Amino acid sequence: MEISTISADQAYQMVQENKCNLIDIRELNELELTGRVEGANHIPMGNLETLLDPNSDVFKNGQIDKNKEVVLFCAGGVRSEMSVKSLTKKGFKNISHIEGGFGSIINSSFKIV
Structure with missing residues (x-):
């Protein structure tokens, strides 16, 4: 099974273009310690x-748009990669994760709030 892995910069571009x-x-305790990524939805693993x-x-309430790619991230990329594998097995097609997770996000253009 091939896992779609993207960089934080690729993810940022997708967010800017409203494509994911x-x-x-x-x-939640990780977010409280390190901050949240502006514009990200929070759904614990x-x-x-x-x-x-x-x-x-x-x-149903439009928080997640089923017509857009789902891009997951965790702290370092391990949990998000496992989640992509799991969700792909459940039939998700348009799903990827950010290589390096939050660790790479903080060194990108994303705003941490």
Whole structure:
């Protein structure tokens, strides 16, 4: 199974062009310690499969646009890569993760709030 991996700069460009759903899968305590990425949705890894169901509220209320690519990131890239594998097995087609996770994001154009 091939995993789609993109750089933080590629993800930033996709966000600027409104072409993706950027999802931070870190735990809440990690966000509190290091900050949030402006514009990212927060769905902890343990809730991904439930909340990324097309019938869930995040799709129904427009928080996640099913017509755009889903881009995941965690702290370093390991959890997001595992999540992409898991979600791909569940039928997700348009999904990738950011290489290096939050560690590479802080050295990119993304704003940390």
